[in-house]
Amino acid sequence: MASIFALASPFLVSNSSLVRKNIFLNRNNKKNVACQKRVYSSPHFELTDVACQKRVNSSPHFELTDVSTVSPIIRRSASYPPSLWPYERIQAINSKYTGEKYAARLESLKDDVRNMIYKENEKAENLLSILNLVDDLQRLGIWYHFADDISNVLDNVYNKYYKSPEKWNTLDLNLKALGFRILRHNGYHITQDIFEDIKDEICIKGHSIEDTLGMLNLYEASYHSFEDENILDEARDFTTKYLQESLGTISDPYVSSLTSHALDMPLHWRVARVETKWFIEAYEKRSGMNPTVLNLAKLDFNMVQAVHQEDLKHASRWWRTTKWDDKLSFARDRVVENYMWTIANSYRPQFTLLRRTLTKVFAIICIVDDTYDVHGTLDELEKFTDVISRWNIYAIEELPDYMKICFLGFYNSINDMAYTTLTDTGSFILPYLQKAWEDLCKAYLVEARWYHTKYMPTFKEYLDIAEVSISVPLMLTHNSFVMNVCSTEEVIQSMDKIKNIIRYSALITRLANDLGTSPDEMARGDTPKAVQCYMHETGATEKEARAHVRSLIIKLWQKLNKERAGLKTTYLKEFGECAANFGRMAQFMYEVLQDGHGHDIDLTEAYVLSLVVNPIQGV
Known part of the structure; x- marks a missing residue:
């Protein structure tokens, strides 16, 4: 050159x-x-x-x-729109739902609901009533206040009604489906055989409200399936068709809204915090709703939102000190959108440190990703990857200035995270973080070489690299060390147990991302994504390739469901939920919002206002 x-x-x-x-x-x-x-x-x-x-x-x-x-270097541009959230706008966010007044009210409402759970568990006569209460508490996002109480209730329900086949005879379709979904969601062993004797029954169902609720719960239950559970696969196909045909005939507004909501996306794939806000509004309109439960859900939402606001402002202050929005203007300035991923990952107030840490990690990933994806020359990227592999601050002398700014900023940030862990726990995690970053950047470099050499990878070649380059393995590495629910030694000892969970979560996230962002990326001449690789290799049309990718997502969820079902310790259960939440957020961000992290940020803004900025009124 x-x-x-x-x-x-x-x-x-x-x-x-x-x-x-x-x-x-x-x-x-x-x-x-x-x-x-x-x-x-x-x-x-x-x-x-x-x-x-x-x-x-x-x-x-x-x-x-x-x-x-001589010809000048021509650098690509993704033409990302500027951030909708300047520093001053973020710092101006505020909430009144803090302090002793609201904390005392919250405790009072919790006591009332706990008594409600206790009474339901004591009499244990109305199985549907207790299952609905547990379901409501979980969908309203307040279950974590009653984790032990709910565990006791479900132990009783499982042992009395669901543990063995001889106990199933007294259950109708709705109780089988609702119980199956809730018990699997909470880690109980329950087999698909519970539905074996109702295959003929569901084929003659009418369109009454009772029938619709049973079919709706069976539809939702089917998304908790494992691989090769054919009864549940058939149930998913049949109930989807049934509910679609029933939509126009459902007289109850609440059931109708639940049905259309489920058909848009099943509950098991939904982001918990987004679902909570939607369900509070739906629950309020339900006939026979419990005012105490509703008031607790609203107050808890606003108080947790106040915690989230402080997390976001903390992240914004850190982002401002990096000066990356100015010095690395080719990259996405998305601190708020990055923070939304962390709420999806773990919204509960006790995970403040996790959200603050992951927001920084997400922001660094955006900068590094855009460096490889749109700005760096191949020669620069080769050197940049080598410096990251060496993790030697003195090696940056050979890098161009913008890469020096990029590397030094994230080098200091990652070392600081490792230092905090070392001083707080005595564990030195830097080698694990460094290796995760090295793996990510090497995957980015492979994709950059594909782009610069015009190489079309096979579908398998693409996925083998893409499951790393989507950055989920890196994020879950950070995640596992910052959750503070176990010792660092347990995290390290559990790495072999969680490798498949990481892989399935990464692939779900990658494929959902590709479905949402590939048109924009292809328009700017980017490396082919899953859809394009499959089309090139098989001769499929784009419609057929997209259908294939969607079918893969379902299969990956089934694999992830099975892996999570075997997790026993608190850490592994929390880790499994966080891994699933990356897939959920990817499907929300790139399918519901189209590309809410890159170009369609105005759509994301509405959810930021709803979840982070504006409290629920009348609390």
Whole structure:
């Protein structure tokens, strides 16, 4: 590649990879050697050391290429819209739902609901009533206040009604389906055989409200299936068709809204915090709703929202100190959208440190991803990856300035996270974090080489790299060390048990991402995604390729469901839920919002206002 050396201005010099090939330096001249290193490091073609510039221009040992024969570096642009959330807007967010007044009210409402659970569990006569109460508490997002109480209730329900086949005979379709869904969701072993004797029954169902609720719960239950559970696969197909045909005939507004909501996306795939806000509004309109439960849900939502606001403001202050929005303007400025991912990951108030840490990780990923994806030359990216692999701060001298800013910023941030863990727990986790970042950047580099060489990977080649480049393995590595629900030793000892969970979560996230973002990325000439690789390899149409990717997502969820079913410890259960939540957020961000992290940020803004900024009124 030819070099450029802009003689028109004494303060303009070329990119490092170009100058190196065309400037010949007397190696014995130490001053010129040091000077050349500084010249190499300037990607923006600006040199601030005037004395150094004069030595370069006047040195008899430099040969300058004729600028008339040189082509400048052309860098790609993703044309990302600017952030909708400037620093001042974020810092102005505030909530009144803090302090002793609201905390005391919350405790009072919790006591009332706990008594309600206790009474239901004591009499245990109305199975449907207790299952509906547990379901409501979970969908309203307040279950975590009653985790032990709910566990006791479900133990009783499981042992009395669902543990063995001889106990199923007294249950109708709705109780079988609702119980199956809730028990599997909460980690109980329950087999699909509970539905074996109702296959004929569901084929003759009418369209009464009772029938619709039973079919709706069976539909929702089917998404908790494992691989090769054919009864549940058939149930999913049949109930989908049944509910679609029933929509126009359902007289109850609440049941109708539940049905259309489920057909848009099943409950098992939904982001918990988004579902909570939607369900509070739906529950309020339900005939026979419990005002105490509703008031607790509303107050808890607003109080947790106040915690989220402080987390976001903390992340915003950190983001401002990096100056990346100004210095690395080619990359996405998405601190708020990044924070939304962390709410989806773990919304409960006790996970403040996790959300604050992951917001930084997400922001760094955006910067590094856009460096590889749209801005860096292949030569620069090769060097950048090498520096990351070495994790040597002194090696950045050979990088252009924008990469120095990028590397030094995230190097300091990751080291700081490791330092905090070391001082808080005595565990040195930096080698694990460093390895995860190295793996991610190596995957980015493979994709960059594909782009620059116009290589079309096979579908398998693509997925093998893409499951790393989607960054879920990296995020879950950070996640596992910051959850604070176990010792670092348990995390390290559990790594073999969670590797499949990480893989399935990563692939769900990648495929959902590709379905939502590939049209924009293809338009700017990006590396082919899953849809394009499958089309090229099989000759499928785009419609057929997209259908294939969607079918893969269902199968991956089934694999993930099975892996999570065997988790026993608190840490592993929490980790499994976080892993599933990445897939849920990806389907929300890239299917519901189309591309809510890149271009369609106005759609994301509405959810930010709903979940983070605006409290529920009348509380």
